[in-house]
Amino acid sequence: MNQLTVLSIVASLHFMSWHLVSPYIALVAKGQGAGTDTIGLIMAAYAVLPMVVSVPTGVICDRTGTRKLFISSTVGIAVGSCSLLVSRSVNFLAASLAALGLFHVLQSVATQVTIAHSGDENIVYRNFAVYSFCSCVAHLIAPPLGGLLVREFGYGTLFAVSASLAVLMVLFAPLVKEIEPRTSLPKVSNAWEVTGRSVQTLLHKPAFVISLLGIFGIIVLYSLRTSFYSVYFDEANLSTPMIGLLLTVQGAAEMAIRPFTISWRNQFGTAPTLLVALAACAGSALLTPWFKSVGVLALVLGLGGVGYGLAHPITMGLASQAADDGERGLAMGLRMFANRLSGLVAPLFLGKMGNVFDIKAIFAAAAGAIVSCLVVVYIWAKVDNSLWLPRRRQASPRTS
Numbered sequence: 001m002n003q004l005t006v007l008s009i010v011a012s013l014h015f016m017s018w019h020l021v022s023p024y025i026a027l028v029a030k031g032q033g034a035g036t037d038t039i040g041l042i043m044a045a046y047a048v049l050p051m052v053v054s055v056p057t058g059v060i061c062d063r064t065g066t067r068k069l070f071i072s073s074t075v076g077i078a079v080g081s082c083s084l085l086v087s088r089s090v091n092f093l094a095a096s097l098a099a100l101g102l103f104h105v106l107q108s109v110a111t112q113v114t115i116a117h118s119g120d121e122n123i124v125y126r127n128f129a130v131y132s133f134c135s136c137v138a139h140l141i142a143p144p145l146g147g148l149l150v151r152e153f154g155y156g157t158l159f160a161v162s163a164s165l166a167v168l169m170v171l172f173a174p175l176v177k178e179i180e181p182r183t184s185l186p187k188v189s190n191a192w193e194v195t196g197r198s199v200q201t202l203l204h205k206p207a208f209v210i211s212l213l214g215i216f217g218i219i220v221l222y223s224l225r226t227s228f229y230s231v232y233f234d235e236a237n238l239s240t241p242m243i244g245l246l247l248t249v250q251g252a253a254e255m256a257i258r259p260f261t262i263s264w265r266n267q268f269g270t271a272p273t274l275l276v277a278l279a280a281c282a283g284s285a286l287l288t289p290w291f292k293s294v295g296v297l298a299l300v301l302g303l304g305g306v307g308y309g310l311a312h313p314i315t316m317g318l319a320s321q322a323a324d325d326g327e328r329g330l331a332m333g334l335r336m337f338a339n340r341l342s343g344l345v346a347p348l349f350l351g352k353m354g355n356v357f358d359i360k361a362i363f364a365a366a367a368g369a370i371v372s373c374l375v376v377v378y379i380w381a382k383v384d385n386s387l388w389l390p391r392r393r394q395a396s397p398r399t400s
Contacts, residue, residue: 004127006175007111008134015138017081017165020146022226023247032090040351043227045094047343050105057109058333059195062326066110067178074173076103081166084159109332116320116328117179125262125317132313133258139251147244198327206384210377211318212338214274217373218311219342220366221281221304227347228362236292249298253305261313269388271381274314278374280307286367289360
C-alpha cells in the first residue's frame with residue numbers, strides 16, 4: 001500500500017468510529033440530566049488536552065518523525081473508544097472525551113505532517129482533499145447508522161461498534177512509513193528558542209494567519225454538529241434516525257463539494273473561495289433554529305456542509321505551504337491549536353448562551369463568531385494579493 005492509502009484507511013476508520021457516537025453524546029448527557037451549559041463543558045473536554053499538546057506535537061514530528069507517534073496515538077484512540085463501554089455518566093463522558101481528544105490530535109498532526117511532505121503544492125492540496133474526503137464519507141454514513149443502532153439496540157451497542165472500528169485501525173497503523181527529513185535541524189539545546197522564532201515568522205505570514213482564522217471559524221460550526229444540533233432536533237421531536245439522517249445531509253454536501261475545492265481555488269483564488277465557505281457556514285448556523293421542517297433543515301445543513309467542505313482542506317493547504325521544510329510539523333501543530341482552541345471555547349460559550357437565553361441564541365452566537373472570523377480573514381487577505389488571484393495568473397508557485 002502507498003502512504004496515502006494507509007493514511008486514508010486509518011482516517012476513514014477513525015472518523016467513522018467518531019462520527020458514529022459524536023452526535024449522540026449530547027443526548028446521552030441530556031438523559032443524565034445535563035443542561036446545555038454542562039453539555040458544552042463535556043464537549044469542551046475533547047479540546048482541552050489537544051490544545052496544550054498540539055504545538056509540541058508538531059515540533060516532535062519535525063525533529064523525530066511521525067511513525068511512532070502515529071502508531072501510539074492510534075492505539076490510544078482505540079483504548080479511549082473502548083472506555084466509553086464502561087460508563088456513560090456525565091463525569092466519565094468528559095474524561096473519556098478528554099483522552100480521545102488527546103490521541104486524536106496526536107494522530108491528526110502526525111498524519112497532516114506526513115501529507116505536508118508528500119510532494120509539491122498541487123500534490124499536497126490534492127492529498128489534503130483526499131484526507132478530508134475520508135471524513136466526509138464517514139460523516140455521510142455514520143450518523144444515520146448510529147441513529148438506527150440507538151433505536152434498535154441502544155447506546156451500548158452504538159459505543160461497541162464505534163470501539164470495534166477504532167480497534168481495527170490498530171491493524172493498519174504499523175503500515176505507515178516514516179517521513180524523510182529534508183533539512184538539518186538545530187540541536188535540542190536551543191530547539192525551543194528556534195521554535196519561538198519560527199512561530200513569530202509564521203504569524204507574520206498572511207496565508208498562515210488566515211489558515212488559523214479559517215479553521216477557528218469552521219470548528220464553531222463543527223461544535224454545533226457534535227453537540228447542539230442533536231439537542232435542537234431532539235426538542236423539535238425528531239427521532240434519533242432522523243437526527244442522523246439530517247447530519248448525513250451535511251456530510252453528503254461536504255463530500256459532494258470536495259472534488260471541486262481545488263479547481264475552484266485555482267479558478268477563483270484562495271481568499272474568495274475561503275470567504276464564500278465561511279459565509280455559507282455562518283448562514284447555515286443562523287438559519288437552523290428558525291425551521292423544524294425536515295426538508296428545509298436538510299437544505300440549511302447542506303449549506304453548512306458545503307462551507308465546511310470547501311474550507312477544511314484549504315486551511316490545511318495554507319498552513320502547510322506557508323511553512324518551510326523543517327517547520328511543517330510546527331505549522332500543522334499551530335493550526336491544530338487554533339482548531340482545539342475553537343473546540344474548547346465554542347461549546348462553553350454556546351452552552352452558556354443557551355442556558356442564559358434559549359436554543360436559538362446558541363445558533364445566532366455561532367453565526368456571529370463565524371462572521372467575525374470572516375471579516376478578519378478578509379482584512380488579512382488584503383495584505384497578500386496572491387491570495388486573490390486564480391492559480392493560472394500567479395507568478396509564483398507558492399501561496400505565501
